[in-house]
Amino acid sequence: MRTHRARTEGFAVCLRNRGYAASLEVRKLYPVVNDPEAAANDLIRVIDESGEDYVYPARLFQKLALPIELQRALRAAS
Numbered sequence: 001m002r003t004h005r006a007r008t009e010g011f012a013v014c015l016r017n018r019g020y021a022a023s024l025e026v027r028k029l030y031p032v033v034n035d036p037e038a039a040a041n042d043l044i045r046v047i048d049e050s051g052e053d054y055v056y057p058a059r060l061f062q063k064l065a066l067p068i069e070l071q072r073a074l075r076a077a078s
Contacts, residue, residue, distance in 0.1 A: 009034045010071060012046060012061040020056060023048045029074065032063065 008031040017024040024030075030046035033053045038045050043055040044063075066074075 007034060008032060008047070008075070010063060011066060011074060012044060012063045014060060015062055016060050020060070023050065023054070024056065024060065025049065029064070030061070031075070 010032050011029045012032050014024045014026050014028050014030060017026050030048065033045040033047065035043075035045040035055065038055045039058070042058050044058040044061050045053050045055045046061070047053045048056075
């Protein structure tokens, strides 16, 4: 586990949370933390409901291409 102060690189929406209902909400946006090692293993690192960043199966999420202004606004709101 890394600290939630890790640098984020955009957002992903949770599509499914089977097996992770306590940590993930379907249709919610989650900040994505850059983790090339996780990505190489079909995982994604996001800041979840605990406020910490954890890795999850990438198939549970869809990364989003959001305008930079919207990304800034979403980061400020969290």
